[in-house]
Every structure is written in structure tokens, then in C-alpha cells.
Amino acid sequence: MDIEPILRRIAAGDRQAFADVVRHYQRPLFGFLGRMGLDQSHAEELAQETFLRAWMNLGKYKPGVAEFSTWLFTIARNLAWHELSRASTRRKWIASEALPELPSERPQPPEELVMAERKRRLHAALLELPLADRSAVGLTYIKGLELTAVARIEGCTIGALKTRVHRAKQRLRELLEQYDE
Amino acid sequence: MNEDLDKLLESALLEAPGDFPERVMRRIDSLPVHDSRSRSWEMLQWLALIGGGILGVAQLAGFMFGIWAAVAAG
Secondary structure, eight states, rough: HHHHHHHHHHHHHHHHHHHHHHHHHHHHHHHHHHHHHHHHHHHHHHHHHHHHHHTTGGGGGTTSSOHHHHHHHHHHHHHHHHHHHSSHHHHHHHHHHHOOOOSSSSSHHHHOOOOOOOHHHHHHHHHHHHHHHHHHHHHHHHHOOOHHHHHHHHSSHHHHHHHHHHHHHHHHHHHHHHHHH | HHHHHHHHHHSSOOOOOHHHHHHHHHHHTOOOSSSSSHHHHHHHHHHHHHHHHHHHHHHHHHHHHHHHHHHOOO
């Protein structure tokens, strides 16, 4: 997404131009927040807060310094870390096993039910990971976000990032196998 | 297993509600406009802070000099 024409439109007073930014990034942002282990309602709150902070600090964004996506996901990552590292909140989420609910209004095809169950298990497994590993995995699986950008957001080298992601995936596989037994 | 996990991680664990952009924009519409004027205002605030700081240091220096002069005069 070419952010500069949008920034120019916003600077010219067209606030609605920012809606294009929200529409473009909402999907990867919710994907990231889901991989961070947040439930739907907390993810919605944090996603809104991310876009609001981006809006309020838009004047500070320097296109030459970092990609807009790097800047935006840095905000999201910091908000998610802050939220999840509050011990009481974390305990509450773990205790409630805040997994995505299966919609029950309409009958679902078996393959959808299987997928929903696998997502539930992944969500539970993600909650078992340390925050640093969860965050590394969460950002790595955002389409279009380069590894260098993820390493920059995480404040580590690419090598260290790869190690964290590898370790996290290893642990996820173990946990998912345990759930299958 | 590896591919399965990759696919699972790539899949959307959570989805944005259909009206999410409208919700965000409603909240943004209630915020003040952030344009070059607000940046100028921010710069003005910094200048005022620095100016105030310099005046404060000058006052303190004057006070110290006064005490020193009084003590030196005996």
C-alpha cells in the first residue's frame, strides 16, 4: 500500500482517507492479535487503539525511516505487550481459556468444525508460549511484513528472531500433539 | 505437520467485524485535527519551556550572585 498519497490527502483535511488505511491493515492486524492470544473483544479494543494512536501520531511518522506497516505493527505490538504483560489480565485470559467461540446459529460443515477446533487448540497452545516467542511468531506470519521489519519491531537480529520462531513452533507442535492425545 | 502448523498460523484466528473501519472512523472524527498547526503549537510549547528554563536559571544565578556580593561586602 502506498501510504504517501493517503498522508497527503489527510494533510489536506480528508480524514476519511484514513479509512483506507484501516481497511487495508485490519485483517493482518486482527491476525496478529489473534496469534498474540487475545480474544475477540480484547483484540477489537486493541485494534481500535492501534489505529487511534497511529492517527494521533501520524505527524511523527517518517516515510523515509520505516515502512508504514513496520510503524503500525510496532504500535500494535507494544500495546499488546503492555496489555498481556499485566499479570492480572493474563491470568484472567488463561483462566477463562478465551478461545474463539464457535458460531452455533447455523449448522456448520464438518470441515469447518474441524478447522474451528484446530484454531481453538492453536489459540490455547499460543497462550502457553512466552510473550516474546508469541510476539515473534505473531509478527512473522503477517503477509507482506519482511523478516527485517519483524526483527526491527522486536528489537533483535534476524538470527535471534529465527531462533525464537523456530523454538516457538517446536513448542506449538509439542502442545498440539499433546492436545491430540 | 510443519506445513499444517504454517497454514494454521497463517489462517485468521480472529476476524475484524464488518463495521470495524466505521467504528474506528467514528472515534477518529471525535478527535482534534492533527495538522501542521498542531506541530507548530508543539514547537511553540517547547520554545516556551526552554525560554522559561533560561529565565529561571538567570534568576537563580542573580540570587546567588546577590548572596555572594553581600557576603563579600562583609
